[in-house]
Amino acid sequence: MNTLRQAYFCVLDNYYSGPVMDPKELLQSAFAAYTQNLMRRGADRRHLQLPALSGNRDTDWAAVAKVLGDGDPAALRAAITGMVAGLHDDHARWVRPDPSQGEPxxxxxxxxxxxxxxxxxxxxxxxxxxxxxxxxxxxxxxxxxxxxxxxxxxxxxxxxxxxxxxxxxxxxxxxxxxxxxxxxxxxxxxxxxxxxxxxITRQPPAVTSKKLADGAIYVQLPGFYEGAADQVIAKLRDKPKVVVLDLRGNGGGSPREVTRLLGAFAHGKVTSYFCPLKGECVPNRTDDSVPLLGARLIVLTDRGCASACEDFSAAVKDNGLGTLIGTRTAGAVSGPSQAYLLDDGSAVLLPKVRHLGPAREIIDTIGVPVDHYAPMTALDLATGRDPGVVKALALL
CATH class of the missing domain: 2.30.42.10 (PDZ domain)
Incomplete structure (x- = not known):
């Protein structure tokens, strides 16, 4: 029960809009998930009802805790999951330690x-x-x-x-x-x-590259993990005329890697904004310590391009740094998450700020549109044809 209590107050204290949230809605999401878990297991309780709530975070928690008592362990876990899911935020989630040992x-x-x-x-x-x-x-x-x-x-x-x-x-x-x-x-x-x-064996992410026609180089970046920007830049040390950067399936990563890699293509540009609930938005800017490549940039995106990948794609599009080919990105970039440890070793991940694009546009739930639509089909994958690369070469 104490873990649910910690998670509840953690959201109210640390989530982007937590200070102005209605605690009744948060507790309703938790209570609904709790009762649904009991029903699925045939363990529902006839007197289990959500008590009257006033909107006061402390007294409302006390009322719910009194009804739940010691609580059912499995239902309490479901309650935390349901409460965080009720935020409807793609960067908010509850994670638990993995007790499994050995290879995956x-x-x-x-x-x-x-x-x-x-x-x-x-x-x-x-x-x-x-x-x-x-x-x-x-x-x-x-x-x-x-x-x-x-x-x-x-x-x-x-x-x-x-x-x-x-x-x-x-x-x-x-x-x-x-x-x-x-x-x-x-x-x-x-x-x-x-x-x-x-x-199964999952290989650590790595940047790969190959030469294309007309002085172009193709670079595939699977994620914006630590050191990713420098790995891409190392692939471009021969100063190609055109860089085809493949971000399809890139699930995101560090905003710092985004600004560093963008610094190889432009200086003095705003790449995005991080906005608190109250006060001025803070601009993120290109890392101008990175030498400019002077290369033309083409970026391949798809629905698997999320979070920091969308941050990068929006910066390219809004600042006119290159051309986007493929399909619209995922629209999963609410804001960078911070982890808050709970007493059972689990953690609540919550964004403390909201992400906006360089033009102060909302990208979360919407995605970044491409300049040229080139989706990958089943036949393309089966035969080794890449419509994104084909379109990129046609634009050279």
Missing amino acids: IGTGITGVSAEYGPQLDPAARPPLFITRVLPGSPAAKAGIRPGDIVVKANGVPAFIGDAVNQSLVQAITAPGTVRLTLKRPATGRTRTVELKEGP
């Missing part, structure tokens, strides 16, 4: 076409296809490749009309056993695979 297990399917950022893509359309498979994983050993179309999972169709089946997507990427009916787009061959979880 899974099927090795780490991406499907209906995903964007940390959620399902509302713009997803049939077919559903696999986008990423870990080398050496059970999926790779079963001959499953990027581009394979998922016709069914456990006998359930991937789409109902034009709506993707969310539980099916979770069944494909989660640990466990799943029966997949797959279609190879290049040949039309259909087969059924019984895929079981097994050991």
Whole structure:
């Protein structure tokens, strides 16, 4: 119970809009998740009702705590998850220590076409296809490749009309056993695979590059992790005329890496703003200690480009630093999170400021639009064709 109490007051004290939040709404989200967990387990209590709340954070907590008593442990965990989820903030979440030991297990399917950022893509359309498979994983050993179309999972169709089946997507990427009916787009061959979880190896993120035509270089950056900007800059030491920077599937990372990498393409530019609840927004600026490359910049984005990746993409677009190709980004960039440790070793991650683009526009929930639409299809993945790179070369 004390962990739920800590999480409740932590949100009110530290979340971006916590000081002006209505504590009644926060407790309602927690209480609803608590009772729903009990109902799913057949453990509902007939006298369990949300008490009358006044809007005073202290007396309202005392009233709810009195009703819950010692609390059901599983339902209390659900209450914290539900309370944080009730903020409807893509950078707010509750994380718990992973008690598992040893090497990770899974099927090795780490991406499907209906995903964007940390959620399902509302713009997803049939077919559903696999986008990423870990080398050496059970999926790779079963001959499953990027581009394979998922016709069914456990006998359930991937789409109902034009709506993707969310539980099916979770069944494909989660640990466990799943029966997949797959279609190879290049040949039309259909087969059924019984895929079981097994050991998987996740390689640390790394920057890769290759030369393209007309003095261009292609660089793929999987995330804005510590040192990522310098790794990209090292790939560009020969001063290419054009840089095709692939940020597709880049889930974000450090804002500092964003401003440092942008400093290789422009100086003296505002890249974004961090805005407190009250007071002036603080501008973030290019790192002008980085030498300018003098190269033309083309950025490839998709619905998997989230958080710091969108920060970078918006800075490129708004400041006229380059061209964006692919699809609109995820729209998951509410603000950078800070971790607050709770008494059970878990932590609440909460944004203390709000992110705005260089033109002070809201990008969160909306995303950054591209200049040239070039989505990746199942056939493209299956045959090795990259429509983003093709479009980039056509623009040279």
